[in-house]
Amino acid sequence: MKVLVPVKRVIDYNVKVRVKADGGGVDLANVKMSMNPFDEIAVEEAIRLKEAGVVSEIVAVSIGVKQNQETLRTALAMGADRAILVIAAEDVHTDIEPLAVAKLLKAIAEEEEPGLILLGKQAIDNDMNATGQMLSALLGWSQATFASELAVEGDSATVTREVDGGLQTIKVTMPAIVTVDLRLNEPRYASLPNIMKAKRKPLDEKTPADYGVDVAPRLTITKTAEPSGRAAGVIVADVAELVAKLKDEAGVI
Amino acid sequence: MAVLLLAEINGGELSADQTGKAVTAAKSLGDVTVLCASAGCADAAAAAAKLDGVAAVLCADDAAYGNGLAEPIADLIVSLAGDFDHIVAPATSNGKNILPRVAALLDVMVISDVTGIVSADTFERPIYAGNAVQTVQSADAKKVISIRTSGFDAAAETGSASVTSVDAAGDPGLSSWVEDKVQASDRPELTSAKVIVSGGRGVGSEENFAIIEQLADKLGAAVGASRAAVDSGFAPNDWQVGQTGKVVAPELYIAIGISGAIQHLAGMKDSKVIVAINKDEEAPIFQVADYGLVADLFDAVPALNDALG
Numbered sequence: 001m002k003v004l005v006p007v008k009r010v011i012d013y014n015v016k017v018r019v020k021a022d023g024g025g026v027d028l029a030n031v032k033m034s035m036n037p038f039d040e041i042a043v044e045e046a047i048r049l050k051e052a053g054v055v056s057e058i059v060a061v062s063i064g065v066k067q068n069q070e071t072l073r074t075a076l077a078m079g080a081d082r083a084i085l086v087i088a089a090e091d092v093h094t095d096i097e098p099l100a101v102a103k104l105l106k107a108i109a110e111e112e113e114p115g116l117i118l119l120g121k122q123a124i125d126n127d128m129n130a131t132g133q134m135l136s137a138l139l140g141w142s143q144a145t146f147a148s149e150l151a152v153e154g155d156s157a158t159v160t161r162e163v164d165g166g167l168q169t170i171k172v173t174m175p176a177i178v179t180v181d182l183r184l185n186e187p188r189y190a191s192l193p194n195i196m197k198a199k200r201k202p203l204d205e206k207t208p209a210d211y212g213v214d215v216a217p218r219l220t221i222t223k224t225a226e227p228s229g230r231a232a233g234v235i236v237a238d239v240a241e242l243v244a245k246l247k248d249e250a251g252v253i
Numbered sequence: 254m255a256v257l258l259l260a261e262i263n264g265g266e267l268s269a270d271q272t273g274k275a276v277t278a279a280k281s282l283g284d285v286t287v288l289c290a291s292a293g294c295a296d297a298a299a300a301a302a303k304l305d306g307v308a309a310v311l312c313a314d315d316a317a318y319g320n321g322l323a324e325p326i327a328d329l330i331v332s333l334a335g336d337f338d339h340i341v342a343p344a345t346s347n348g349k350n351i352l353p354r355v356a357a358l359l360d361v362m363v364i365s366d367v368t369g370i371v372s373a374d375t376f377e378r379p380i381y382a383g384n385a386v387q388t389v390q391s392a393d394a395k396k397v398i399s400i401r402t403s404g405f406d407a408a409a410e411t412g413s414a415s416v417t418s419v420d421a422a423g424d425p426g427l428s429s430w431v432e433d434k435v436q437a438s439d440r441p442e443l444t445s446a447k448v449i450v451s452g453g454r455g456v457g458s459e460e461n462f463a464i465i466e467q468l469a470d471k472l473g474a475a476v477g478a479s480r481a482a483v484d485s486g487f488a489p490n491d492w493q494v495g496q497t498g499k500v501v502a503p504e505l506y507i508a509i510g511i512s513g514a515i516q517h518l519a520g521m522k523d524s525k526v527i528v529a530i531n532k533d534e535e536a537p538i539f540q541v542a543d544y545g546l547v548a549d550l551f552d553a554v555p556a557l558n559d560a561l562g
């Protein structure tokens with residue numbers, strides 16, 4: 001079985017995000033970019049399935065700017081076999097919307113015919129949490145979101161999902177779309193020899209036109225603002241003072 | 254303008270809190286019709302009909318809807334979508350599972366985690382773990398939006414909308430339910446609690462979490478946790494607060510042994526009053542806390558328990 005793993009290039013999760021003074025978005029020039037943390041977990045899961053003999057080939061896909069090559073090289077260094085880059089924008093600030101990403105992934109899935117597509121549950125830049133569900137709808141495949149456990153059993157898979165009330169287990173027919181949550185696994189670091197080897201793995205470059213997909217956005221961003229801030233309060237000396245403040249000043253207990 | 258709002262139903266029971274908060278947000282968009290989809294949805298529909306601001310309730314009773322599976326419920330919503338300009342749900346794990354699917358089937362973009370409704374086509378939503386707030390205008394014919402409920406008040410239960418049955422839309426049979434593991438608890442729900450006591454990695458173990466729970470019980474509070482506490486096995490996953498956990502905004506949030514990473518702050522920084530107890534005076538949590546106590550939590554929390562009588 002082949003697995004497709006879409007990986008997004010996002011601002012590194014440790015970087016403090018700065019909103020541009022003119023309200024025109026978040027400053028991404030010269031900041032550290034990395035693979036979306038959830039997508040590292042998806043790549044790791046695909047590798048573990050390959051190591052377990054369930055999966056024969058792992059194809060990493062990224063949609064965005066030319067620089068997404070780096071993200072795909074990381075996936076290849078971790079253990080993906082080959083990569084497809086769809087160059088859909090020139091400016092690093094252009095975010096391709098989940099609907100357009102899902103349409104491109106659908107076209108790629110129809111060409112590649114994977115048995116499983118593993119995506120992150122959400123991209124930590126737009127926090128949309130949508131692409132996997134949209135792709136599943138467009139392909140008419142089964143959907144299991146927020147996975148913290150995954151077991152593939154021939155023509156079906158059992159997935160434990162992290163939901164608001166606790167955990168839910170469902171069984172999905174293959175081919176399936178699974179979006180992964182943080183607790184599914186701990187992604188590995190790529191070793192130096194594997195980073196070198198990854199440079200020679202195939203990386204195909206495509207454009208949305210190759211797939212006949214229109215990536216024009218449906219949403220216009222009219223403003224990006226700093227959230228309303230919160231000032232630090234006071235440091236209390238001890239528990240007695242804390243209780244007094246909460247009772248008399250804040251009135252919350 | 255007409256709004257179709259997917260009710261939050263778990264185990265056949267309506268969450269009046271989550272549904273009611275989404276109704277409060279959505280009623281500025283037009284008449285709100287609430288859709289209750291579940292196996293035996295009469296009780297949930299009756300409860301939804303009482304929510305103030307609800308114009309009508311649709312009840313879709315079918316075994317296929319009993320466990321919240323995304324494929325059949327999305328198909329149901331699409332079968333009803335023709336009459337509506339907005340399709341809305343609370344941004345719960347159910348809402349987030351189902352709505353993007355609905356949007357894709359309608360060939361429109363979904364707008365997730367809306368915190369503000371500017372006009373019928375313009376919405377505010379946090380991005381980058383709440384480090385920025387984006388205003389987006391949709392050019393799509395139908396707007397499909399999930400509402401981050403923590404910023405809206407629950408609707409009063411004084412209404413009396415009519416309930417109509419609607420036909421089920423069939424089950425594509427792609428997935429089946431196996432089991433739910435739901436923690437039974439007498440404590441309030443995290444997302445509706447007035448007080449939350451949260452523990453982090455500093456708490457050290459599952460056994461030690463008992464002191465966090467004790468304090469919560471004394472305050473009639475819900476218990477929350479950081480991701481590090483959940484990952485370390487100190488607390489169950491449904492207690493996680495943050496960018497990828499639950500977003501909460503109680504009257505009082507007490508963070509104990511939590512450093513205050515941006516991903517955690519994303520889930521609690523809109524709380525009315527924040528208290529932080531941490532032995533490291535440099536911990537970033539103190540930058541958002543109204544009241545900070547620099548202390549060892551193993552001294553401070555028992556003392557706080559005693560002080561509260």
Ligand SMILES: Cc1cc2nc3c(=O)[nH]c(=O)nc-3n(C[C@H](O)[C@H](O)[C@H](O)COP(=O)(O)OP(=O)(O)OC[C@H]3O[C@@H](n4cnc5c(N)ncnc54)[C@H](O)[C@@H]3O)c2cc1C
Nearest residue numbers: 453454455479480481495496497498510511512517532550
């Ligand atoms: C994609 C992504 C998503 C994430 N989503 C979330 C999320 O939703 N929610 C979330 O919480 N995190 C999330 N995280 C993780 C986040 O980055 C932090 O790692 C996490 O919040 C740290 O948890 P913590 O504060 O409990 O642990 P630590 O950062 O280890 O802090 C422990 C604190 O306890 C204090 N302490 C230790 N012992 C004591 C004592 N005896 N008395 C008093 N204080 C003590 C220490 O001084 C320290 O400040 C996410 C990370 C990523 C990459």
Ligand SMILES: Nc1ncnc2c1ncn2[C@@H]1O[C@H](COP(=O)(O)O)[C@@H](O)[C@H]1O
Nearest residue numbers: 006007063119120122123128129130131
């Ligand atoms: N531009 C992209 N390129 C590759 N994968 C993407 C892209 N955008 C989203 N994805 C995938 O979809 C997941 C969810 O993203 P989102 O719906 O934007 O929150 C990510 O974790 C990726 O697996």
